[in-house]
Amino acid sequence: MKKQILLLSTLIVLFFVASCKDNHESLRPGDEKKLKELYADIQKMAQQFNCENANDWEFSPIGSKACGGPTGFIAYSTKMDTAVFLQKVRSYTAEQAAFNKKWGVSSDCSLVNPPKGVACEDGKPKFTY
Secondary structure (H helix, E strand, O other), X not given: OHHHHHHHHHHHHHHHHOOOOXXXXXXXXXXXXXXXXXXXXXXXXXXXOOXXXXXXXXXXXXXXXXXXXXXXXXXXXXXXXXXXXXXXXXXXXXXXXXXXXXXXXXXXXXXXXOOOEEEEEOOEEEEEO
């Protein structure tokens, strides 16, 4: 899970570092801050439950690469209000896609392999491949 979060965080940082072609460069930090806050809120929701039974966990694609496809996947407990959680994930993904378009972000265009499932390890969800 830590590797997944690190990979996702690295990709997001790379998106933010990419050069801009927009005349409103001064607005970009506010857009970046909004994305970071949305992602932090999603992470907080996803981490509120201990992983004790892998059957209580699912995963969802999250984020939007500039070339298309998700930036990664996020595990979540089915014990939470999944409708609210998944709406936040969709909102974040749409916001990141809009950010990429607005600021001319580029990415590596590689596909992120989806996990096969979720396992519990030391109370944390871990993707299985």
